[in-house]
Amino acid sequence: MTDLPIREELRGKSPYGAPQLDVPVQLNTNENPYPLPEPLVERIAERVREAARGLNRYPDRDAIELRTELAAYLTRTAGHPVALANVWAANGSNEVIQQLLQTFGGPGRTAIGFEPSYSMHALISRGTGTGWISGPRNEDFTIDVAAAERAIAENRPDVVFITSPNNPTGTAVDAETVVALYEAAQAARPSLVVVDEAYVEFSHRPSLLPLIEGRPHMVISRTMSKAFGAAGLRLGYLAASPAVVDAVQLVRLPYHLSAVTQATALAALEHTDTLLGYVEQLKTERDRLVTELRAIGYEVTESDANFVQFGRFPDAHDAWRKILDRGVLVRDNGVPGWLRVTAGTAAENDAFLDAVRELKKESA
Secondary structure (H helix, E strand, O other): OOOOOOOHHHOOOOOOOOOOOOOOEEOOOOOOOOOOOHHHHHHHHHHHHHHHOOOOOOOOOOOHHHHHHHHHHHHHHHOOOOOHHHEEEEOHHHHHHHHHHHHHOOOOOEEEEEOOOOHHHHHHHHHOOOEEEEEOOOOOOOOOHHHHHHHHHHHOOOEEEEEOOOOOOOOOOOHHHHHHHHHHHHHHOOOEEEEEOOOHHHOOOOOOHHHHOOOOOEEEEEEOOOOOOOOOOOOEEEEOOHHHHHHHOOOOOOOOOOHHHHHHHHHHHHOHHHHHHHHHHHHHHHHHHHHHHHHHOOEEOOOOOOEEEEEOOOOHHHHHHHHHHOOEEOEOOOOOOEEEEEOOOHHHHHHHHHHHHHHHHHHO
């Protein structure tokens, strides 16, 4: 790649990705472990069959039906009224983030996030020519509000990312912190504040969605990959003021959401109650992992997501390898001393707990 005229900010960087290894227990990518229920699979087939009859035509460019149903879902589950005009959808929340950065970031502009956090925020920023600023966190991985406010005031970023629950740590952000950082961002310059709620359905806390009321520069980003068990669908969406929704359409590719994607997502939304029932099971398993890991003797970060960050290890990658040798794949995110495990089925979690018990005994 050294001979290619690649952009300087991309040189030496690695693409995003987690190991995809054929092992008995895979708990490294925060997927929902439950396959879609058969009635939903049948409904998807029906809707896709119907959509297939019109594949000679372009799909609904504005995804009106899908956005209407997403708005209804948000209104019902977040306790705040959201209309069609407040919602936009794209191919995964990563494309949502990309469109936001294409619209509000870009060359000569900057974005800030508080790391460790979701690494795609920085990667997509660089990919869109947006300068990236790494903001501070406390030792317990919560956001240091005073330090974050200072970083915003000093750097005057155009886009601010707040991830709640945060990946990879699992920590949630309270509403007061989000409001404080939003106000700091608006004082520095009118900046877009993106609250990434990819894992919010697993949280002990309510969604921060109501905070968009009266805050025209705030965006809530969501995904159907986690709670809906639809990682293979690639459907993300946002809620914001109608002006933000109109703005991102300036950069969206023509007909960016296929008819098949829209049909599949609509079928999933018809089975929301069933899918959220699986979420409740995963929340129970997540809490069990926290309790068991602490009982074994590991440090555990408080988690509001479908995963748990645990440690501390003198050599996290070595610990990752030893767990893998026992047939369990977890995630080494590069946070010194820590690993991350996705909450799986009860049997998968038992296998993981057996592996880390053995590891603890070995290192004693």
